[in-house]
Amino acid sequence: MADRRTIETAPLPTRSGGRAPRARTSAADIAFSISRAISEHRLQPGAKLIERSIAEMFGVSRTIVREALIQLGRDGLVVLKPGSGAYVSTPSIAEAQQLFAVRRMLETEIMRALVPIARPLHLRRLRAHVREEQAAIRRGDVAARTRLLADFHVEIARCLGNKVLEGLLFTIVTRSSLILLVYQTTHAARHSCDEHTHIIEAIAGGDVDAAVGEMLDHLRNVEQGVLLDARAPSIDLQEALLGRGARPAKAQARLGGEAK
Numbered sequence: 001m002a003d004r005r006t007i008e009t010a011p012l013p014t015r016s017g018g019r020a021p022r023a024r025t026s027a028a029d030i031a032f033s034i035s036r037a038i039s040e041h042r043l044q045p046g047a048k049l050i051e052r053s054i055a056e057m058f059g060v061s062r063t064i065v066r067e068a069l070i071q072l073g074r075d076g077l078v079v080l081k082p083g084s085g086a087y088v089s090t091p092s093i094a095e096a097q098q099l100f101a102v103r104r105m106l107e108t109e110i111m112r113a114l115v116p117i118a119r120p121l122h123l124r125r126l127r128a129h130v131r132e133e134q135a136a137i138r139r140g141d142v143a144a145r146t147r148l149l150a151d152f153h154v155e156i157a158r159c160l161g162n163k164v165l166e167g168l169l170f171t172i173v174t175r176s177s178l179i180l181l182v183y184q185t186t187h188a189a190r191h192s193c194d195e196h197t198h199i200i201e202a203i204a205g206g207d208v209d210a211a212v213g214e215m216l217d218h219l220r221n222v223e224q225g226v227l228l229d230a231r232a233p234s235i236d237l238q239e240a241l242l243g244r245g246a247r248p249a250k251a252q253a254r255l256g257g258e259a260k
C-alpha cells in the first residue's frame with residue numbers, strides 16, 4: 001500500500017528501503033523517487049527529465065539532481081544525451097519479446113535437468129531467496145525487488161553447477177530485468193514472487209512436467225504483463241514526480257516536514 005502513495009504525501013524512502021534519516025533531500029533520494037515514478041508508470045520511457053525543473057520541485061541544487069541522473073544512467077534507467085539532457089530509457093518491446101522467447105527455451109530445459117537431481121540444499125537456497133524477494137517487495141524497494149526477482153532465475157541455473165549456462169542466463173535475465181524495472185507494477189512483482197514459490201514446490205515434488213509448466217506459465221505471465229503495461233498513457237513530469245495538481249513549494253514543505 002505504501003508505494004501507491006504519491007511522492008507528495010509519502011515520506012521519502014532511501015534506495016535501501018529505510019526512511020530518510022535527515023531533513024535534506026539527497027541525490028539517492030531523488031534517484032529513488034524517479035525510479036519509483038518510472039516503475040509505477042508515472043514517468044514513461046522516453047520522458048525528458050529536466051534538471052532545472054526537478055531541482056525546483058525538490059528544492060535542491062542542480063548538482064544534486066545531476067548526481068541523481070548520473071546514478072540512474074549507471075542503472076540503465078535513464079539515458080544521458082550530451083547537449084540534449086536526460087531521458088527515461090526506452091527498452092523496445094520487440095527486444096523484450098525476443099528475450100522472453102530465449103528464456104522459455106533455456107529455462108524449460110533447466111527445469112528438465114534440475115528436477116531429477118534437486119537436493120534439499122538447493123530447495124533451501126531457493127526458498128531463502130524468495131524470502132528476500134518478499135522483504136524487498138514489502139519495503140517498496142523497486143530496484144532491489146527487480147534485481148532479486150531476476151536473480152531467482154540465475155539461482156536456479158546455479159543449482160546445476162554449469163558456469164556457462166549460469167553466465168548466459170545472467171546476461172539474458174539482466175537485460176529483461178531493465179524492461180521489468182521500467183514496466184513492472186508492484187502488483188505484478190508480488191504475483192511473480194508467488195509464482196517463484198510454485199516453481200520451487202514443483203521442483204520439490206519431483207514432477208518434471210509440473211515444474212516445466214509452472215516455469216512456462218510464469219514467463220508467459222511476466223511477458224504479458226510487460227506488453228500490456230507498455231501501452232499505458234504518458235503524463236506530465238511535475239504530475240509524475242509530485243502528484244496531480246501539486247505545487248512544488250508546498251510539496252517540498254511536506255517532504256521536508258516528513259523527513260525524519
Ligand SMILES: [Zn+2]
Pocket residue numbers: 149150152153192196218
Ligand atoms: Zn521470475
